[in-house]
Every structure is written in C-alpha cells, then in structure tokens.
Amino acid sequence: MEQAIATYKEEAGELLAELETSLLELEETPEDNDLINRVFRAMHTIKGSGAMFGFDEIATFTHEVETVFDMVRNGKMTVTKRLLDLTLKSRDHIAYLLGCPIGEEVDRSPGDEIISGLRQLVPQLEMPQKGSTEVPAINLPGLSEEELSNECTWRIRFRPLPNILICGTNPISLINELRELGTAHVVAQFDEIPQIDELVAENCYIYWDIILTTSRGEDAIKDVFIFVEDDCDIKIELIDKSGLIDRDEGYKKLGDILVERGDLSPVEMQKVLMLQKRFGELLVEQGIVSPEKVQSALVEQQHVKGVRKERGEAPQAEAAASIRVPAERLDQLINLVGEMVTVQAHLTQVSMAGGDPTFIAISEEVERLTNELRDTALNIRMLPIGSTFSKFKRLVRDLSSELGKEIDMETFGGDTELDKTVIEKLNDPLVHIIRNSIDHGIEMPEARKAAGKPSNGTVYLGAEHSGDSVLITIRDNGGGLDRDTIRAKAIEKGLISATAEISDREIYAQIFAPGFSTAAKVTSVSGRGVGMDVVKRGIDGLRGSISVDSVRGTGTTITLKIPLTLAIIDSLLVKIGKDHFVLPLAAIEECVELTREDIKNSHGRNLANVRGVIIPYIPLRQHFLITDQRPEIEQIVIADIHGTKVGFVVDHVVGEHQTVIKSLGKMYRDVRGVSGATILGDGTVALILDMGVLLQSVEELENAGV
Amino acid sequence: MAKLIMTADDSASVRQMVAFTLKQNGYDVVEAVDGKDALNKLNVQKVDMLLTDLNMPNMDGIGLIKGVRAGALNKFIPIVMLTTESQDSRKAEGKAAGATGWIVKPFKPEQLIAVVKKVLG
Amino acid sequence: MSVAGITETVQYLTFKLADEIFALDVAKVREILEITNITKVPQTPDFMRGVINLRGSVVPVIDMRLKFGMSATEQTVNTCIIVVEVNMDGDTTILGALADSVQEVVEMEPESIEAAPHIGARLNTDFIKGMGKVDSRFVMILDIDKVFSSNELADLGQGSQSSDKF
16 A cells, blocks of 8 residues: 555656646646646546545645636636646645645645635636535445334335346346345346347346345445446335334235236236136236236235234244353353252162162153253353454464564364353463464565465464364464474473484474473574463363474474363263272273283283283373272273373273363362362262373383383 | 456556555456556456546546447456546446446545445345 | 561461361361361372362362371361361462361450461471460461462472372
8 A cells, every 4th residue: 555655646746747837838828728628637636546545635725726627627717827826836735745744734824825816716606615525435335324223124126227237237246235134035027038039148138026124224225226226227115114013914915015016907906806716826827917926926925924923023032042141150050060960970879779660760861851951051151163263363463464474364163162161261372372373383474485485374273073072273384393403402301301212293292391482592493382381281271182293394283172061071980999080981992801810911011902902001000009909800991092092900990970070179280190070979079080191191201211 | 266356547556556455355456557458458358347447548438348348258347437526427428338337536445345346246 | 466467356266286276267267077088189299188079069188287297187086177268379269178176266366476486386487377375275376378378289299200100
C-alpha cells in the first residue's frame, strides 16, 4: 500500500506539471475546450485518487477547484486571468499538500483564500453552498444495512432480461446472495423458454420465484440486485411479518396466492373451483397455470406455514436448542457423576457378594444408567477445539510480522471435540510450541530462499481423533532441529549417557527436559528449547504425551496426544501386595501369567516370551519397593506404549474398573509414574499409574547404568 | 485456485492499490495500463473478472467493455467499472455496453472487495 | 507482646507427638479424623505417609513425628489425623497430619507467648511460632504453613531417587 501511495504522489506530481502547462497554454488560447477538459480531468484524477489514498485535504480542496472548471467546461463560466491566477495558486497549494504527511495538521489558510477567491468568480446561482467529496458509495449488503429485529417473509420474482449473462451477471449467484439473508425457497420458472429454433444459447429465459424469510429489511434485498435493477424485472412483496398478531399457522389458499401474484385471474379461479378437484392439479390440467407456477405457490404456502409454526414454538424451541450454564455447575455435575460411579462400583461389589439375583439385576441396571449418565455428562463439556485455533492465527500473524518473517498458518480439524478443561489447559503449551516454531523454527525469508524453499514459511496446526485420544499436530517447514547439538548438550547435562545408543526421537525429546532451555547457545543454534519443559509439564498434567520428529532443513513436527477427557477413564484394576493400582485400559493389550519357572528361565533379565515374542517387563513390586510375600504366579499386563510392547508385572489382576480421576495435589506433583488417584468401591484410595512415564524412568535408570 | 482479476487503469497508483487489495484477499491480478493494452491481453488470456477505469487513453473503458463482450475468450466475465460521481451518464453507457456493475471512486479497499465478491458470486 | 505476628488472643488446638505438646491455630484446622486406611505413594519420603479418601477427595497425610525427626507414628486407639488448611505457595491445600492424640482447645493471650528458644529445641525453629504455656506445661505453637511449605517438601525428589532401583 505504501508503494501505491508513493506512486500516487509521483502521478500527482506529473499531473500538476501537466496542469501547469495546460493553464499557461490556456492563457494564450482561453477558448480551447480541449485544454479546459485537460485541466478538469487532471483535477478530477488528483481528487479521486487523493481520497482513496487518504489525502483528504487534497480531495476536499481540489473538489472546489474542479467544480469551478466543470462550470467552465459546461460554458457557464469563462476563462479569465484571475481564474488562471487562482488555479495556478491551487496547483502550488496541492503540491504543498502532497508533501504533508497524511494525518498531520496542514496550513489551510492559502487554500481557503483561493477557494473564497474562486467563489467570487462564480455566478451566484451556480455555486453550491458547500462543496463535498462525500460520495455516497453504493449500498453494499451488510455494510450500511441496519438489522431489523423483526423477521419478515418476502415474495420476490426475479425476472432478468435475456441478456443478463452477456453482462457478466450470474443470476444464480444473486439467488445465493438472497439465500444468505435468511431462509429461502426458490422455484425456477421455465415457461418463457422459446422453441429450440428460436432459442439463443447465450440468453437467459428462466426466471425465479423466491420466498425469503429474513430479519434484514427490504433494502438488503434490493441491494442484492443493485447492479441489475435497471435491466431486470424485480418484484418484491411483503407477505408475512413476525409482528402479526395472527398466530394462525395456516396461510392463504393456493388460488389466492396465484391471484395475488397475477399468475391467475379471479375469474379463472372461480371457474376451476367449480370443478371440485384438487385445485393445483386442476389448474395444470386445464392449462391455465404452468406446473412451475403452481409449484412456486405451493412452496410459498409451505414456507410461510413453516415460518409461522416455528414462530409459534419459538420460545420453547430456542430454550431447547441451547442454554448457557455456568462452567462451575458443569464441573459440579461431573464431580457428582464421578461419585456416583464410585458408589455404583461399591454397589456392584456388594450385590455380587450377596448373590441375590434381584439385587444383582437392579445393580446391573444402575450400572447401565450410570454409564450413560457418565457419557452424557462428559459429552456436555466437549467443545470443538477450533475456537482456540483462530486465536493462534492471530498469534502467528502478529509474531511473524514482528520478526519480519513471512509465515502462513494452516489449520485442520478445528471441529474436533475435546473436554472444555483440556482445551483451556492446552492453550499455554500450544502458544509455547507455536511461538517456538515461529521464533526458531521458520527461517528468515532470505535464508529460506537461499535454501531453495519458498520465502513463506508455514505453520500447520491440526487436530484429529485417535482412539480415546486426540492428536494435535504442530508442524513447521522451517530449519528443523539440530540433532548433534541437542545430543551433545544432553550428554553435558547428564541427561543421557555418552555411550547410549538412542533414537533421534529420544534425542529430540531432550528439548523438553527441565533446565535444557536455559542454555541460550543451544537455543540459537538448534533453534528450539525455550521453556519447552513448561510445555512438557502442561501436557503431562493432561495425561498426554509429546513426540517430536524433525528433519534438518525440512522442518519439525510436534505431536501431542491428549486424552479426550480428564474426568473418568476405563481402566484395569490390579493388586500388588495389599495395595491396589489402576492402569489405563486404552493402552493395554493383554494379560499373561508369569511363573517362577519363567523367571528362572529368563536368567535375571526382565524378559518374557509371549507366544514367541520377547517382551521386556517392569516388575512393579520391586520398582515400588513393596516388600511383602511375592505370590507364586504373577501377572504381566502387556501394554503398547508409543509402539513399544512392555509388560508390567503385578500380583493379581482384579478386573476392569471405571476410574474417576482425582488429583493427588501439589504435594505429589513430582512423583513420576503416578498420574493421579481414584477411590475404590470400599472407600480406599488406589493410585493411577502412568505406564509411559514408568517405562521412561526405568529406561533412564538403565541408561544411567544403574 | 485463486481467481484471476484484471485491473485496467491508466493511473498506476489506482492499479497498485487495486492490485494490492485484491492480492491481500487472495486473488491473482493482471494489470493493464489502458483499454488497448487490456483488450490485447484479454484476447489471449482467460481471466475471471475485469475491473476497468472509464477514462483511459488509447481506448476508454466503454470501448474495452464492448470489445470484451464482442470477443470470445472472456465474453461472459463480470466487468466492473470504476466510475466517479460526475459520470452518471457514463455509467449508463457502460451498462449498455455490457458492464456487470460499478464502483464509485473514491472507494475503500473493503468496498472494492465487497463488490468483487458480489459479482464473482 | 512477646512474639511478632501474634497480636490477638487465639484459640489453639493442642495435640501430642510422642511426649511433647504442640498447638495449632484452630482457624487452620478443618476437622479431626480417626486413623483410616492410608495408601502409600511409591517413591516418596517416609514422612509422606500417603493419601486418604476424605469424602471423595484425595488428601495427603504427613507423619509429623517423622517430619520433626522423631520415630514414626505407631498406630494406637488415640492416633488421629488432623485435617488442616495449609497455604502452599499462595494456594490453599488440604492436608492431613498424623498426631498421637488430640488434647483440647485452649485460648492463649499474646502476652503469654514467648519466642522459641534457638538452642535446646530439637525442632527446626522456623516451624515454631512461639512457646505458650498451658497448665504450667510448655506448648510449641506450630507455624503450619512453614512446615508444609514447598521447600520443606522438596526433598521428595531425592526420596524417589534413592528408591528407584529394582
């Protein structure tokens, strides 16, 4: 835009030079119409463009001069020396105004002097009282239209001239514009299509009846047709208003509608009515009205009936469609449902122990209802994640322009639903990750070009369902992570051992280690790592996981896997010694036995042979330092953790369990491998294990050589 | 795919402003400096829409509109004239020549986009 | 007035840890529970006894005897859990504190409270607001927020390190 303004200044400069020449020539030949026109056009262009580029002072002033020359052009004034003097002064004043920065105070006095001088030259009657460049622009739909609160139904007949297509107007897009105003029913009329030998292919012979219910006024409808009103036959009639006291759902009879439209004469109507058949059929049978016209009238009848019916039910219907509820009330509901689930578990336990079939039946019924209640309650809190996405678009826009980078944002899956609390808690981590992508991931435009990439970088934000989780992907096509630098730094920090063979993914994961970020050098070299441990903590808090993929020079992809809800999960209840633990069911594949024999055969390594596949396992008993008697036969719960099969050895598998997740609170926030707690049917507390973190901490211990 | 719009105007600043505004809104733009230039280009290049000034040297807007409607390649495209308030008669002339709509100068970028969206449907 | 910060006559709940009597501002006390089933959280220091179910909420329980360097609390008929509201880094948290027995609620005037002696006390004096006197016996008034400040609980991480083997 700045460039266009600069060009305008240049152009205006040239026009002023031309103006000067013309004026001087005009002094020699004051009668030369061509010269007068040239002066007028120069003024006109300076004015018109001036207003467009924000030079309001120029536009206002030039308008006055232009008005005078318009009169000269029309022979209402003659060119005099005084006029030429003033016009030359005007030229100088415009040149001065051009030099003033937009928006700053300008010295108006020379201009006012010139204008009053010019006005004196004008014959009294001819001078308009006040000049103005305020040109009413066309009425654009949605801009000047004041919304009416009352809904009205309109009958519109839109009959374009046959040449509408050759004028570049697509009648269908006009009808679509009408549809955008409200609820519309459209019926096309074909009765004017001529015989094939008379038909001109480029012509439009169709016309349309539109019944439209809208809260926007008649002007909004007219605005749709603004460019074609002169060469179309457009009839707009009000046929129903919401203010009508008559709440009757019924509407006019078909015949009355057709007569009102002029498609049928009252006499013809009477004649047909005498025949005592279905009126519409008769009209068509008799060839009085075309089927399309009857169809159109029927549509109107249906439409208005529908509108009136809806209006009659409006108060209830609106209430049922959606209600606003304070979030804390929903939270309370979820808490109550949570307690209900706990009590129901107890009930099931007691009923099974009692063995009374009636009691068991009731308890099963309660279980079914509780599950439904739980699902419904959790569903209430589900919101599409899209609303957050739009906020990030803004972030990308602001931040990229601040940094002088060219970055587009693409989003995908905005309608993916997640628990309200989860969405709220995702905000900060996402801001962090996206900031990092923009700040360190995407290179400067020159660097991108040099690397043979388009100068525009792209940050992609997507969400999709995956089982009981949502995958959120943040991808950039920037420089990617520097594997070696991260590895070196992680070794230096003692996060990984120098000899350990670890995958790229695991190396990239180091950027989430606390303290990793503080090294400014790594940040600038690797392009990542500013406070990423905060992200990690946020995602852990949501029982989610993060994975990083990166290709040097091509970009980085960060994937967040987030559980759908924070409140209640399906899980497996297990026992070790006297303590109960809960394992989230989603990742669990199967349970197998582990005998003393098996342990002996594995020669001290924690590996189990499951149908020929070797699966490493973590003996939770030892890991948790539970010291009481170990049973003869233990159970391995086999889970799939990010594609790795791992077993968790427990004493005994109790069974599936509906787990209401409770926070362990601040005090236990740093405990690794335990993501929360739940209350069992008997009132005791069981811990919820985070199998992913357990695996990770065991791996770290092994890497550290313990 | 982005729609291609031609802006025909002898004023470079207006052309630039129009092109800038359109590009910002995701359209592709081809520029022409007068009616003749525009018609030459339109005879060989298919565009989705034409925005033309009325007062131009070599060939004015009316001539350009007539030329486009008489041609084949871009015969049915929407054509919007850029007119000024003093050109009511010219507006009618333009409509008769086959213009689809008009926009009154001076205009704001959002007015331009509203009109473009309207005629492109 | 002998101790800064204590200006009003306040009611205190007194309780016993081993043979010593301690006191807590009653405003901090929510309720007193009988000892119940405590679930130990693995890889945490010994003084963090675990969590209990308090009417549907999960509440951590601290063994104050271990915290104060005494031997672990042994369960008797008198053992109870004092549920307190603690201000932890600006947030109010509910915690349970194990006590050998709860004594009574007493009023103490600011004048009767003295600053804690810096020597001779077995406890970290940071935890003690002052020394009061009830029936001619000394009572240590605890600053419960300090006992449970996040710094004091920070050794949690070390606890998990040492027990992370299997």
